[in-house]
Amino acid sequence: MVAIALMVLPPRFVAAITAIRLHQSRRDLKEALREALGRDVALVEPGPVPPPELIAATSLMSKSDLQLKSQKHVYLAHSYRSAAWILNMARAAGLTFREGMSIFELGCGEGRLISHLRALPRARLVASDVRADTIKWCRNSLPGIEFHVNELEPPVAFLESNSVDLAIAQSVFTHIPLAWQRAWLEETARVIRPGGIFWCTIIGQHHIDVMLDKDARQILEETGEFELDGKDPRSSYSTQLIGSWDVFQTEPVVRREFGRYFEIANYQKNPAGPDVLVMRVPPLG
Ligand SMILES: C[S@@+](CC[C@H](N)C(=O)[O-])C[C@H]1O[C@@H](n2cnc3c(N)ncnc32)[C@H](O)[C@@H]1O
Numbered sequence: 001m002v003a004i005a006l007m008v009l010p011p012r013f014v015a016a017i018t019a020i021r022l023h024q025s026r027r028d029l030k031e032a033l034r035e036a037l038g039r040d041v042a043l044v045e046p047g048p049v050p051p052p053e054l055i056a057a058t059s060l061m062s063k064s065d066l067q068l069k070s071q072k073h074v075y076l077a078h079s080y081r082s083a084a085w086i087l088n089m090a091r092a093a094g095l096t097f098r099e100g101m102s103i104f105e106l107g108c109g110e111g112r113l114i115s116h117l118r119a120l121p122r123a124r125l126v127a128s129d130v131r132a133d134t135i136k137w138c139r140n141s142l143p144g145i146e147f148h149v150n151e152l153e154p155p156v157a158f159l160e161s162n163s164v165d166l167a168i169a170q171s172v173f174t175h176i177p178l179a180w181q182r183a184w185l186e187e188t189a190r191v192i193r194p195g196g197i198f199w200c201t202i203i204g205q206h207h208i209d210v211m212l213d214k215d216a217r218q219i220l221e222e223t224g225e226f227e228l229d230g231k232d233p234r235s236s237y238s239t240q241l242i243g244s245w246d247v248f249q250t251e252p253v254v255r256r257e258f259g260r261y262f263e264i265a266n267y268q269k270n271p272a273g274p275d276v277l278v279m280r281v282p283p284l285g
Pocket residue numbers: 058059106107108109110111112113128129130131134150151152153169170171172175176
């Protein structure tokens with residue numbers, strides 16, 4: 001709704017709205033950090049907005065979204081809001097934020113989320129992606145974060161077992177083919193310490209309604225799983241561009257598969273976006 005309004009309104013109104021949204025989202029992140037740490041910390045300089053070709057390969061449902069999504073205020077407002085969302089949900093699931101904690105983002109794209117987490121005092125921040133082009137851009141643009149290229153299949157050998165307090169995968173398991181999903185869940189569970197949290201999005205009803213036709217929805221209903229590859233015209237624009245996959249699962253299958261490796265602390269359904277799972281590796285004892 002907001003995206004449509006921004007496309008039809010005169011440019012000066014759009015500029016005013018996006019500036020207000022940016023201000024609000026920065027305030028949301030500051031508040032989330034204060035709640036997490038119990039004191040105020042300064043936000044960090046977010047770094048440059050990535051070039052349009054990287055944004056196009058990462059997060060576009062359709063090609064026409066590119067102009068809006070590559071505007072600085074829009075790009076930053078989304079990223080501040082997502083970072084605040086992750087911190088708030090991880091805290092609500094019981095994660096204790098402390099100096100020197102360790103955070104891993106799988107499928108970091110252009111690092112828009114983890115870049116903000118540099119505000120956490122002395123945190124070890126590690127991020128990886130299968131795309132070498134985006135990791136090269138991240139290394140050149142976002143100091144203070146360890147970036148790695150990983151393979152399409154695990155492991156993430158750069159991380160020791162039980163070493164991560166919080167793992168993040170925003171819009172990543174929605175692109176990992178089902179044949180590799182269990183291996184990635186097992187690998188993510190390996191690196192998170194007992195009591196640590198895994199925050200992850202999965203495709204929810206909104207994208208099922210928007211992307212799938214009747215036949216596809218019937219297969220999803222019957223089998224619990226459905227996958228589009230990048231050659232399929234129903235797949236998202238970014239998926240087509242990089243030859244990836246869009247992955248759909250029903251709630252019972254999500255609970256069964258993710259529940260093999262994690263306690264599901266929160267399964268948040270979002271009417272206008274992806275669903276969110278907040279999961280915990282059971283504490284020892
Ligand atoms: C939709 S983008 C999201 C990027 C980022 N998480 C964000 O929210 O801005 C999905 C990202 O996951 C990456 N990806 C897909 N499969 C992956 C895998 N098996 N391992 C690591 N990254 C993967 C893609 O290359 C892409 O950058």
